[in-house]
Amino acid sequence: MTGRPLTEFDFDAVDFVTSDHHFGHARISELAGRPFGSVDEMNAAMIDRWNAIVGPDDVVLHLGDLALGPIEESVGLTSQLNGRRLLVPGNHDRVSPATQSNRAIERFLPMYEAAGWTVLPEIVEGQRGGARLIASHYPFEGDTTGVERHSSHRPADTGVPLLHGHTHDRAFGAHGSHEFHVGVDASGFAPIRFDVIDAWLASLSSSAPDED
Known part of the structure; x- marks a missing residue:
């Protein structure tokens, strides 16, 4: 884990x-x-709903909190979750550079790893089917309160589609023209199959204006 964005995530x-x-x-x-x-x-x-659809060899990207x-007890519970699990930290995670000191992160990181998590940077960017994609x-923009928090830890909007959590919106899917909310409060408290994201990305591509 590093504090720098991961720019070639698969x-x-x-x-x-x-x-x-x-x-x-x-x-x-x-x-x-x-x-x-x-x-x-x-x-x-939430453990039951996760394990009902995620198999032992499936890769799950968790976008924090x-x-x-x-x-120790709460993170330990997550060892019961199926799959190969990757964590992009959120502000409530004890490995979050937005809210924790380097010393605290070093202290808590082994706890997450012992529960089966690979902890990634706060921002990951890469390709899905040849298209650029960001996850954070x-x-x-936007928050659960009227105050915009952790602005220096948010990704820059360069037009690349973004997967995110944080807002606890009950609306499933697009939070903006090129943002997709993946939080469990909108998805029946279960992970989202990535083919849903693929369909969304395809819709963005099909609605993009033709270039001369």
């Missing part, structure tokens, strides 16, 4: 994308309007 190798599970976060159902009676019920449901609460916890 999106073609990814089978699923998701974000914002908040495993172990006792108040997230209240704050985000989730339909669970307790944090234990939420944790169990994985776990909160009693962090953060959208180009």
